[in-house]
Amino acid sequence: MDGVRFFADCQARVAVELISGRWSMVVLYALAEGPVRPGELREQIGGISQKVLTETLRRLERNGLVQRDRYAEAPPRVEYSLTAAGADLLTPIRALGDWAAQYADQLPTGNEP
Protein backbone atom coordinates (compact mmCIF):
# COMPACT_ATOMS: atom_id res chain seq x y z
CA MET A 1 0.00 0.00 0.00
CA ASP A 2 2.68 2.46 1.04
CA GLY A 3 4.83 1.04 -1.73
CA VAL A 4 2.06 1.71 -4.23
CA ARG A 5 1.76 5.29 -3.03
CA PHE A 6 5.44 5.90 -3.21
CA PHE A 7 5.70 4.34 -6.65
CA ALA A 8 2.80 6.42 -7.93
CA ASP A 9 4.53 9.52 -6.69
CA CYS A 10 7.86 8.75 -8.32
CA GLN A 11 6.09 8.23 -11.63
CA ALA A 12 4.13 11.45 -11.32
CA ARG A 13 7.30 13.35 -10.50
CA VAL A 14 8.76 12.47 -13.89
CA ALA A 15 5.81 14.23 -15.50
CA VAL A 16 6.11 17.22 -13.18
CA GLU A 17 9.75 17.65 -14.12
CA LEU A 18 8.93 17.52 -17.82
CA ILE A 19 6.40 20.34 -17.58
CA SER A 20 8.09 22.47 -14.93
CA GLY A 21 10.15 24.60 -17.32
CA ARG A 22 8.96 28.17 -17.59
CA TRP A 23 7.69 27.80 -21.17
CA SER A 24 7.12 24.06 -21.53
CA MET A 25 3.38 24.13 -20.97
CA VAL A 26 2.87 27.22 -23.14
CA VAL A 27 4.63 25.56 -26.06
CA LEU A 28 2.74 22.26 -25.60
CA TYR A 29 -0.54 24.21 -25.59
CA ALA A 30 0.46 26.15 -28.69
CA LEU A 31 0.93 22.83 -30.52
CA ALA A 32 -2.35 21.35 -29.26
CA GLU A 33 -4.26 21.88 -32.48
CA GLY A 34 -1.68 20.59 -34.94
CA PRO A 35 1.77 21.23 -36.42
CA VAL A 36 3.06 24.79 -36.27
CA ARG A 37 6.02 26.44 -37.97
CA PRO A 38 8.61 28.03 -35.65
CA GLY A 39 7.83 31.57 -36.83
CA GLU A 40 4.10 31.18 -36.17
CA LEU A 41 4.84 29.63 -32.81
CA ARG A 42 6.77 32.68 -31.74
CA GLU A 43 3.97 34.98 -32.92
CA GLN A 44 1.36 32.96 -31.05
CA ILE A 45 3.32 32.93 -27.83
CA GLY A 46 3.80 36.47 -26.63
CA GLY A 47 6.94 37.38 -24.73
CA ILE A 48 9.23 34.52 -25.65
CA SER A 49 12.59 35.21 -27.27
CA GLN A 50 13.80 33.23 -30.28
CA LYS A 51 16.62 31.77 -28.18
CA VAL A 52 14.33 30.60 -25.40
CA LEU A 53 11.76 29.21 -27.85
CA THR A 54 14.48 27.21 -29.60
CA GLU A 55 15.84 25.91 -26.31
CA THR A 56 12.37 24.95 -25.12
CA LEU A 57 11.55 23.14 -28.38
CA ARG A 58 14.87 21.25 -28.26
CA ARG A 59 14.27 20.15 -24.69
CA LEU A 60 10.71 19.03 -25.44
CA GLU A 61 11.99 17.18 -28.50
CA ARG A 62 14.77 15.53 -26.47
CA ASN A 63 12.17 14.52 -23.89
CA GLY A 64 10.02 12.89 -26.56
CA LEU A 65 7.07 15.28 -26.23
CA VAL A 66 7.52 17.22 -29.46
CA GLN A 67 8.81 16.24 -32.88
CA ARG A 68 10.46 18.32 -35.56
CA ASP A 69 9.44 17.61 -39.14
CA ARG A 70 11.51 18.93 -42.00
CA TYR A 71 10.00 19.01 -45.46
CA ALA A 72 12.31 19.15 -48.48
CA GLU A 73 10.50 21.95 -50.23
CA ALA A 74 11.88 25.13 -51.69
CA PRO A 75 12.42 26.85 -49.34
CA PRO A 76 12.64 23.94 -46.85
CA ARG A 77 9.78 23.96 -44.37
CA VAL A 78 10.09 23.02 -40.69
CA GLU A 79 7.15 22.26 -38.42
CA TYR A 80 6.86 21.18 -34.85
CA SER A 81 4.11 18.89 -33.60
CA LEU A 82 3.21 16.92 -30.49
CA THR A 83 4.14 13.26 -30.21
CA ALA A 84 1.52 10.88 -28.78
CA ALA A 85 3.18 11.31 -25.38
CA GLY A 86 3.08 15.10 -25.70
CA ALA A 87 -0.55 15.14 -26.79
CA ASP A 88 -1.60 12.87 -23.90
CA LEU A 89 0.25 15.09 -21.45
CA LEU A 90 -2.30 17.81 -22.20
CA THR A 91 -4.84 15.82 -20.15
CA PRO A 92 -3.06 16.18 -16.79
CA ILE A 93 -1.98 19.72 -17.71
CA ARG A 94 -5.63 20.66 -18.26
CA ALA A 95 -6.53 18.99 -14.94
CA LEU A 96 -3.88 21.16 -13.24
CA GLY A 97 -5.32 24.20 -14.99
CA ASP A 98 -8.84 23.34 -13.83
CA TRP A 99 -7.61 22.93 -10.29
CA ALA A 100 -5.74 26.23 -10.42
CA ALA A 101 -8.73 28.04 -11.93
CA GLN A 102 -10.76 26.93 -8.94
CA TYR A 103 -8.22 27.43 -6.16
CA ALA A 104 -5.31 29.61 -7.23
CA ASP A 105 -6.88 32.91 -6.19
CA GLN A 106 -7.75 31.77 -2.70
CA LEU A 107 -4.42 30.16 -1.89
CA PRO A 108 -1.53 31.84 -0.17
CA THR A 109 1.52 31.59 -2.40
CA GLY A 110 5.25 31.53 -2.00
CA ASN A 111 7.53 28.70 -1.05
CA GLU A 112 9.70 30.88 1.15
CA PRO A 113 9.28 30.79 4.93
Add this chain to the structure above:
Amino acid sequence: MDGVRFFADCQARVAVELISGRWSMVVLYALAEGPVRPGELREQIGGISQKVLTETLRRLERNGLVQRDRYAEAPPRVEYSLTAAGADLLTPIRALGDWAAQYADQLPTGNEP
Protein backbone atom coordinates in the same frame (compact mmCIF):
# COMPACT_ATOMS: atom_id res chain seq x y z
CA MET B 1 -7.68 32.21 -28.30
CA ASP B 2 -3.98 32.65 -27.74
CA GLY B 3 -4.88 34.69 -24.69
CA VAL B 4 -6.95 31.79 -23.40
CA ARG B 5 -4.09 29.40 -23.94
CA PHE B 6 -1.62 31.60 -22.20
CA PHE B 7 -3.95 32.21 -19.29
CA ALA B 8 -4.59 28.49 -18.91
CA ASP B 9 -0.87 27.92 -18.76
CA CYS B 10 -0.22 30.54 -16.13
CA GLN B 11 -2.90 29.01 -13.93
CA ALA B 12 -1.57 25.51 -14.40
CA ARG B 13 1.92 26.68 -13.51
CA VAL B 14 0.74 27.70 -10.05
CA ALA B 15 -0.29 24.10 -9.46
CA VAL B 16 2.96 22.75 -10.87
CA GLU B 17 4.95 24.92 -8.50
CA LEU B 18 2.92 23.73 -5.53
CA ILE B 19 3.62 20.07 -6.22
CA SER B 20 7.16 20.35 -7.53
CA GLY B 21 8.91 19.97 -4.18
CA ARG B 22 10.71 16.68 -3.76
CA TRP B 23 8.29 15.33 -1.13
CA SER B 24 5.12 17.35 -1.71
CA MET B 25 3.27 14.72 -3.71
CA VAL B 26 4.35 11.90 -1.40
CA VAL B 27 2.98 13.73 1.62
CA LEU B 28 -0.28 14.65 -0.16
CA TYR B 29 -0.70 11.00 -1.11
CA ALA B 30 0.01 9.85 2.42
CA LEU B 31 -2.85 12.07 3.64
CA ALA B 32 -5.26 10.93 0.93
CA GLU B 33 -7.26 8.61 3.16
CA GLY B 34 -7.71 10.87 6.15
CA PRO B 35 -5.90 12.65 8.98
CA VAL B 36 -2.55 11.22 10.03
CA ARG B 37 -0.35 11.94 13.03
CA PRO B 38 3.18 13.18 12.29
CA GLY B 39 4.84 10.03 13.67
CA GLU B 40 2.70 7.72 11.52
CA LEU B 41 3.35 9.91 8.53
CA ARG B 42 7.06 9.47 8.89
CA GLU B 43 6.67 5.71 9.27
CA GLN B 44 4.48 5.51 6.17
CA ILE B 45 6.87 7.53 4.05
CA GLY B 46 10.16 5.74 3.84
CA GLY B 47 13.35 7.74 3.53
CA ILE B 48 12.19 11.13 4.75
CA SER B 49 13.97 12.79 7.68
CA GLN B 50 12.02 14.43 10.49
CA LYS B 51 13.40 17.81 9.48
CA VAL B 52 12.37 17.48 5.84
CA LEU B 53 8.94 16.10 6.76
CA THR B 54 8.34 19.06 9.05
CA GLU B 55 9.49 21.53 6.40
CA THR B 56 7.29 19.89 3.76
CA LEU B 57 4.24 19.91 6.03
CA ARG B 58 4.79 23.58 6.90
CA ARG B 59 5.09 24.55 3.25
CA LEU B 60 1.98 22.60 2.30
CA GLU B 61 0.15 24.19 5.23
CA ARG B 62 1.33 27.67 4.20
CA ASN B 63 0.16 26.95 0.66
CA GLY B 64 -3.30 25.99 1.91
CA LEU B 65 -3.10 22.32 0.87
CA VAL B 66 -2.75 20.76 4.31
CA GLN B 67 -4.10 21.69 7.71
CA ARG B 68 -2.74 21.00 11.15
CA ASP B 69 -5.25 20.09 13.83
CA ARG B 70 -4.27 20.16 17.45
CA TYR B 71 -6.45 18.39 20.00
CA ALA B 72 -6.23 19.42 23.64
CA GLU B 73 -5.95 15.92 25.02
CA ALA B 74 -3.46 14.52 27.48
CA PRO B 75 -0.97 14.18 25.89
CA PRO B 76 -1.95 16.73 23.21
CA ARG B 77 -2.57 15.12 19.83
CA VAL B 78 -1.61 16.66 16.48
CA GLU B 79 -2.92 15.47 13.14
CA TYR B 80 -2.43 16.64 9.60
CA SER B 81 -5.13 16.43 6.96
CA LEU B 82 -5.82 17.67 3.44
CA THR B 83 -7.82 20.83 2.90
CA ALA B 84 -10.45 20.79 0.13
CA ALA B 85 -7.84 22.34 -2.20
CA GLY B 86 -5.28 19.67 -1.25
CA ALA B 87 -7.76 16.83 -1.72
CA ASP B 88 -8.83 18.12 -5.14
CA LEU B 89 -5.20 18.42 -6.19
CA LEU B 90 -4.99 14.63 -6.03
CA THR B 91 -7.03 14.50 -9.26
CA PRO B 92 -4.41 16.16 -11.50
CA ILE B 93 -1.62 14.41 -9.59
CA ARG B 94 -3.23 11.06 -10.38
CA ALA B 95 -3.60 12.13 -14.02
CA LEU B 96 0.14 12.91 -14.09
CA GLY B 97 0.82 9.51 -12.52
CA ASP B 98 -1.33 7.77 -15.13
CA TRP B 99 0.49 9.58 -17.92
CA ALA B 100 3.87 8.70 -16.44
CA ALA B 101 2.89 5.06 -15.94
CA GLN B 102 2.14 4.89 -19.66
CA TYR B 103 5.05 6.89 -21.03
CA ALA B 104 7.84 7.34 -18.50
CA ASP B 105 9.75 4.20 -19.45
CA GLN B 106 9.84 4.98 -23.14
CA LEU B 107 10.88 8.61 -22.83
CA PRO B 108 14.42 9.88 -22.91
CA THR B 109 15.07 11.83 -19.73
CA GLY B 110 17.31 14.63 -18.59
CA ASN B 111 16.91 18.35 -19.03
CA GLU B 112 20.59 18.90 -19.72
CA PRO B 113 21.79 19.44 -23.30
